[in-house]
Amino acid sequence: MIRFPASVSTVFSFFAAVCRGTAIPTSASSFDACSTGSRCLSVDTNGKVVPQPGPFVAQCTGRFPDYIVNSSHDAGAYTGPWFLLSQNYPTTPPQDSYPWLKIDFSDVDRYLYALRDYSFEGMIESDFRPERNSVRPWFHMPLMTYGPPRREPIRGLTEERSVTGPELGVKPNVTIRNFAIGFYNAPGATTIGTVWASANPNLAAARFAEGTASFKILFSNAKPEDFTDSSADPMTGAPEFTILTDKGLQTLRLLQMDVAAVDSRAPTGWVFGTFAFDKTATDAVSWKRLRPVGMSWGNDENYTPADRAAGKKLTESGLSSQIPGFALKHLGWAGRPNGPVDNPASGCLSCHGTAEFPVAAALGPFSNKCDTDAKRLFWFRNFRGDTPFGAVDPATCEQTMPAAELKSLDFSLQMKVAVQNAVQFKVTNPCAPTAPLDAEMRSAAPYSNAPRVGR
Numbered sequence: 423m424i425r426f427p428a429s430v431s432t433v434f435s436f437f438a439a440v441c442r443g444t445a446i447p448t449s450a451s452s453f454d455a456c457s458t459g460s461r462c463l464s465v466d467t468n469g470k471v472v473p474q475p476g477p478f479v480a481q482c483t484g485r486f487p488d489y490i491v492n493s494s495h496d497a498g499a500y501t502g503p504w505f506l507l508s509q510n511y512p513t514t515p516p517q518d519s520y521p522w523l524k525i526d527f528s529d530v531d532r533y534l535y536a537l538r539d540y541s542f543e544g545m546i547e548s549d550f551r552p553e554r555n556s557v558r559p560w561f562h563m564p565l566m567t568y569g570p571p572r573r574e575p576i577r578g579l580t581e582e583r584s585v586t587g588p589e590l591g592v593k594p595n596v597t598i599r600n601f602a603i604g605f606y607n608a609p610g611a612t613t614i615g616t617v618w619a620s621a622n623p624n625l626a627a628a629r630f631a632e633g634t635a636s637f638k639i640l641f642s643n644a645k646p647e648d649f650t651d652s653s654a655d656p657m658t659g660a661p662e663f664t665i666l667t668d669k670g671l672q673t674l675r676l677l678q679m680d681v682a683a684v685d686s687r688a689p690t691g692w693v694f695g696t697f698a699f700d701k702t703a704t705d706a707v708s709w710k711r712l713r714p715v716g717m718s719w720g721n722d723e724n725y726t727p728a729d730r731a732a733g734k735k736l737t738e739s740g741l742s743s744q745i746p747g748f749a750l751k752h753l754g755w756a757g758r759p760n761g762p763v764d765n766p767a768s769g770c771l772s773c774h775g776t777a778e779f780p781v782a783a784a785l786g787p788f789s790n791k792c793d794t795d796a797k798r799l800f801w802f803r804n805f806r807g808d809t810p811f812g813a814v815d816p817a818t819c820e821q822t823m824p825a826a827e828l829k830s831l832d833f834s835l836q837m838k839v840a841v842q843n844a845v846q847f848k849v850t851n852p853c854a855p856t857a858p859l860d861a862e863m864r865s866a867a868p869y870s871n872a873p874r875v876g877r
């Protein structure tokens with residue numbers, strides 16, 4: 423059981439505010455599942471404060487919850503550190519350089535390694551806890567703390583698409599679970615801070631400037647014996663994270679890393695690329711055994727599986743010469759770059775292009791109504807981040823007139839998750855239960871029944 427303090431100490435929260443960014447507060451035994459200096463509140467599943475013992479516990483060290491954890495989760499002997507949401511979003515990003523912006527898209531490996539190395543600088547040493555990283559600040563998206571995929575309390579991981587065998591060499595009918603955490607650099611966080619400056623998200627401000635970079639590290643709970651042939655386990659020797667799930671503590675291994683960057687040279691304004699863990703690599707630091715898979719700067723409009731079969735090449739995506747074998751067998755639609763845990767009927771940019779609100783279209787052409795290439799190609803269009811994706815009728819998988827004004831969220835699906843939580847699911851922020859959102863903003867009508875966004 424997770425216990426939480428009987429009373430809230432404002433002295434402690436002041437202490438936490440002073441400490442943030444320098445050192446993680448050490449966990450004291452009286453705060454079983456909470457960082458010292460944080461406020462831990464008894465809440466319901468939607469974040470509303472309820473008399474204790476409530477079904478969930480929210481940890482507050484800043485304006486947004488670090489995590490909201492089911493109070494029946496059993497952390498066993500684990501006593502911390504607990505996850506801290508990096509949420510001091512800057513109003514102006516500090517001076518930095520963005521080396522990938524000078525690299526040609528044709529040089530896929532160099533472009534991707536530039537993003538990977540920038541993301542890793544100071545981060546490996548600080549165990550991917552931004553409050554310990556003195557090289558450069560990194561930030562998390564707020565409000566990803568609701569619903570089944572909510573942030574867990576040790577590492578802040580959210581649950582991602584699971585994989586059921588035989589996909590990815592997993593034994594038939596065995597399902598492996600995957601978890602991830604994303605980070606934005608300071609230019610990206612400036613946008614996050616502007617969108618969330620008040621309780622009503624300012625969707626028109628969801629535009630990311632050049633220099634923005636985001637990365638996501640993705641882990642799996644798969645064990646060697648989950649694969650048809652245990653020698654096919656792709657994660658031998660991979661870095662491990664232990665997290666707290668509904669099944670208690672689980673040790674996960676690194677499988678994939680995603681990167682995304684705003685780059686005005688791209689027809690979409692963005693470049694998305696991915697890496698897969700390569701167990702045959704020999705780099706001393708195991709994090710660096712991630713090898714590039716490929717990247718996309720456009721959607722290759724009109725390119726279909728028939729084009730691929732005829733030997734035509736993608737022109738707005740490039741594959742790496744270093745792709746680990748298992749990842750090469752798991753690309754996206756018509757061979758577009760995609761990661762090992764991603765839906766093979768999709769691709770990075772096509773899915774991220776659906777970052778709009780309200781949720782008026784599925785993330786990809788996944789339903790059995792999407793039965794022609796013409797219908798599928800609606801997802802593989804090039805447009806920039808100021809244009810919303812559009813609406814698709816789930817009954818036909820055809821484009822339809824939007825039933826409400828759609829606002830683009832500039833390819834950020836984490837922003838879409840956060841906005842959907844706040845506006846459509848009407849969650850409460852227990853750390854700052856300020857004035858309620860105004861009635862108009864609080865409505866996702868007529869898309870109020872749209873499914874939860876999840877990879």
Ligand code: HEC
Nearest residue numbers: 604680682695696760761768769770773834835836876877
């Ligand atoms: C079918 C949909 C889908 C596909 C395909 C997909 N993603 Fe995402 N991605 C998501 C969702 C949903 C989120 C937000 C939730 C989360 O982070 O767990 C996300 C989050 C991210 C983030 C964090 C920042 C942000 O934009 O929200 C990055 C970076 C990212 N994805 C990169 C990639 C890359 C690179 C690929 C291709 C290898 C890819 N994604 C493919 C659905 C997808």
